[in-house]
Amino acid sequence: MLNTFKKALKIPELRKKLVFTFLMLIVFRIGSSIPVPGIDVAVVKEAINQHGGAFALYDVISGSALSNFTLFALSVTPYITSSIIIQLLAVAIPSMEEMQKSGEQGRKKLASWTRYLTIMLALIQATALSIGMFRSALMSDSIMSTVAVVLTLTAGTAFLMWLGEMITEKGVGNGMSMIIFFGIVSRFPNDVKQTIALAKAGQINYIQIALFLLISILIVVGVIMILQGVRKIPVQYAKRTVGRSTYGGKQSHMPLKVNQAGVIPVIFASSLLAFPQVLQLFIKNPTYAQFVAKWFNGTQAPGIYVFSLLQFVLVIGFSYFYISITFNPVEVADNLKNANGFIPGIRPGKPTSDFITKSLNRLTFVGAVFLAIIASVPTMLYQATNVPFQFGGTSLLIVVGVAIETAKQLESQTVMRNYQGFLK
Structure with missing residues (x-):
């Protein structure tokens, strides 16, 4: 895997893709550090500690953005859910199945439906978090304050969805998978620090x-x-x-x-x-x-x-x-x-x-x-x-799976570029 990465850095086109991916992931981490206005983060962390089983997976996937209640607190979970729903509907509904098999135009239409469903699910989840699970964390009970929190979380998910699609199009690997991978891995330094402190x-x-x-x-x-x-x-x-x-x-x-x-x-x-x-x-x-x-x-x-x-x-x-x-x-x-x-x-x-x-x-x-x-x-x-x-079993599977798939993609693109150079 390291050899594949070194070879990819020697190819200008792949090097640009790797740099673009890295920069987009930095944008993701910056957004994961900006808190949502009008929220008492201490109350959110206390609620997550009390009900860790319900939120542990989502907090890991978001790279602790949920426990810190930042712009990307919902992460890409609405997109994952909508993708699964569209995939299941494509199996159950014959017209959608034909659309899936009809070629590029059909797949683009299904992708568009997935985006719309993602926004709807993000709006529902943001509302549930704001006025249901973490209502006590709201600094103000006014309607405008609650609406601002809901729209901020929804906009964060929409931006993250766009970010993932840009990585898929212009970067390396699947954008959504890379965002989840980076979110999970970003927790490791803090875990190492805690382990050293407990050992001492x-x-x-x-x-x-x-x-x-x-x-x-x-x-x-x-x-x-x-x-x-x-x-x-x-x-x-x-x-x-x-x-x-x-x-x-x-x-x-x-x-x-x-x-x-x-x-x-x-x-x-x-x-x-x-x-x-x-x-x-x-x-x-x-x-x-x-x-x-x-x-x-x-x-x-x-x-x-x-x-x-x-x-x-x-x-x-x-x-x-x-x-x-x-x-x-x-x-x-x-x-x-x-x-x-x-x-x-x-x-x-x-x-x-x-x-x-x-x-x-x-x-x-x-x-x-x-x-x-x-x-x-x-x-x-x-x-x-x-x-x-x-880390849970889900996060472990995601980290290893994304690493393997990204390495395979880099290797295939490296081999293709070498063949092109040979033919020239």
Whole structure:
């Protein structure tokens, strides 16, 4: 990865893209440091500390912008949510599915709908934060003050969405992914500082730190192996003769990723588990508050064990659900048949789709269990070692996944530029 980065810096065009990406990410960090006017940040931090399980993931993704209640407090979560909604609707609604397959114009229209839905969701979330969850943090109860906070948060999300699209268009990597990646990584220096301070104070020992680092390295290695893991189903294309020319007869493969669902099931599970704690902010009932604090607390026993078990089960369930609506084995088998391709030993048509379904279910089980373990282990690791690196499974998957994809993109562009130079 470092060699790829060094080679990219030697190519003027890629160097410009890297500099542009870096400058845009600096703009993101500057915006993440500008507080929203009319908000008492101390009250927000206290509320997040009390209900950490509900806001921990969003605070990590935003690079602590939520706990500091800055311009980018909502981060790109409205955009992620709207993208998932549009993707699911494209599967459920035939007209949207045709639009998705119709080419560049159809995809541009869906992208436009995603932007509009992002603004709507940002407006709803900003309103919920301002007059619901953090109402006590408002310095003034006037309507104008509340509207100003809501519009500021919505505008921050809109600007961040534009920033991500500019990085995708003129920079390196996927803009939204790079923003999330940079937000997560930006917390590491502070975590290192806290760890050193706790070690000097004698609250944690160096054996705990060493154990934490060892397990963290093993987790990252496991994440890389699963993210890169692919089952290659062999595919043979039949020969056909047109005039004096013979076409086909080639051997290829159909790649099925072990982690076909990506990080989406973990996001779904985390959002569902956060719902009881979010509901607690609206239901002022001491009995309900004690129940949530005991059984849905992701940082203390016994809630941490119940939370982790529920998360494990939900991640597996959502993995199967998401893959079932985004991957159609029947369609894949039909496309293979239309291209005169077949899997050796498997008849075209229904037997092929059944074989792909069976293979996919096995891979999904492995990938789902992996996701569930990765989602639960970091929380348990933090509980066991007390090292204040409060990263979750979702953030770990995002960081490693974005790093791998960005390195691949840089490598492919470097190879392409080298070939162009050779041809010249």
